[in-house]
Amino acid sequence: MVLKESKSVAEMNYFELLAWLGIGSSHPGGFPATKQNLDAVQVTPDDYVLDAGCGSGLTACHLAKTIGCKIIGIDISPQMVEKACLRAAKEGVSHLVEFRVADVYSLPFANNCFDLVIAESITVFLDKVKVYQEFLRVLKPGGRVADLEMAILRELPAIIRKQMEECFGSSTNPLPFEEWLKALTQVGFQDVDIKNPQPLRTKGNTILNELKKDWLLVKDLTDKVKKQPGLLARLQKNAGFIKRNQGYFGFGLVYGRKPIPEKLSFKGWIWKVLFRK
Numbered sequence: 715m716v717l718k719e720s721k722s723v724a725e726m727n728y729f730e731l732l733a734w735l736g737i738g739s740s741h742p743g744g745f746p747a748t749k750q751n752l753d754a755v756q757v758t759p760d761d762y763v764l765d766a767g768c769g770s771g772l773t774a775c776h777l778a779k780t781i782g783c784k785i786i787g788i789d790i791s792p793q794m795v796e797k798a799c800l801r802a803a804k805e806g807v808s809h810l811v812e813f814r815v816a817d818v819y820s821l822p823f824a825n826n827c828f829d830l831v832i833a834e835s836i837t838v839f840l841d842k843v844k845v846y847q848e849f850l851r852v853l854k855p856g857g858r859v860a861d862l863e864m865a866i867l868r869e870l871p872a873i874i875r876k877q878m879e880e881c882f883g884s885s886t887n888p889l890p891f892e893e894w895l896k897a898l899t900q901v902g903f904q905d906v907d908i909k910n911p912q913p914l915r916t917k918g919n920t921i922l923n924e925l926k927k928d929w930l931l932v933k934d935l936t937d938k939v940k941k942q943p944g945l946l947a948r949l950q951k952n953a954g955f956i957k958r959n960q961g962y963f964g965f966g967l968v969y970g971r972k973p974i975p976e977k978l979s980f981k982g983w984i985w986k987v988l989f990r991k
């Protein structure tokens with residue numbers, strides 16, 4: 715197989731590297747954390763789900779296969795979306811899952827259309843409040859957000875923050891769990907909670923382990939290593955950073971619900987109009 719990447723591994727930013735690899739679970743805790751969180755959220759076949767920043771579609775296809783609900787996955791990277799479509803076709807779930815190129819800051823969906831928005835390791839790189847405002851807009855009243863993100867368990871020394879940014883990009887900004895919840899509350903979510911909070915524990919090189927487990931990727935991994943000898947060193951650098959500093963990091967499912975507007979009786983409405991401050 716001929717690989718047509720135009721940049722060297724050294725020139726790629728973190729997202730470009732992930733897209734080129736097409737990795738399916740590039741989030742803390744990997745696919746086991748995804749399964750644990752989906753159990754906690756209890757998705758039903760009637761739910762209409764958005765996977766925001768879906769990457770190569772592993773989670774969305776898993777949901778379609780195991781629950782049978784309808785899902786739209788969006789990602790800003792056309793390369794990721796292409797891989798996600800290929801995955802859905804190969805796994806026989808194209809009738810349930812659709813993938814589109816889109817920006818999470820301006821989702822191409824009407825207000826109030828999804829029952830559940832899931833996200834995994836995307837908000838950590840972006841403006842949390844702006845992203846959560848979009849999630850709130852597209853959720854139906856009573857709809858839920860479930861966002862698996864990295865958190866900091868104690869303050870990061872400047873040198874460690876600098877190394878983190880070198881590995882994962884300058885916009886990488888994990889928050890303490892309380893700050894994650896504050897961002898959800900600030901935009902208007904209620905019943906906010908961190909589900910399955912846990913410290914980060916890595917077993918070896920997470921990205922490499924995920925790549926080896928995923929049938930979609932493993933077949934051209936050897937070609938990629940041959941073509942780009944810098945690849946293993948780059949993956950080792952990121953893995954080494956996490957291994958050395960894992961005590962600073964945790965992760966959990968940032969969870970909330972869009973409020974259902976209260977239905978007022980005529981008397982209640984008059985009361986509200988007369989006495990609102």
Ligand SMILES: C[S@@+](CC[C@H](N)C(=O)[O-])C[C@H]1O[C@@H](n2cnc3c(N)ncnc32)[C@H](O)[C@@H]1O
Nearest residue numbers: 738739740741767768769789790791817818834
């Ligand atoms: C760390 S990866 C996680 C991918 C996937 N959720 C997973 O867990 O494997 C972050 C993903 O967010 C996507 N992304 C980054 N900025 C985005 C944006 N503004 N809108 C949509 N997707 C974005 C990247 O292309 C990448 O696929």
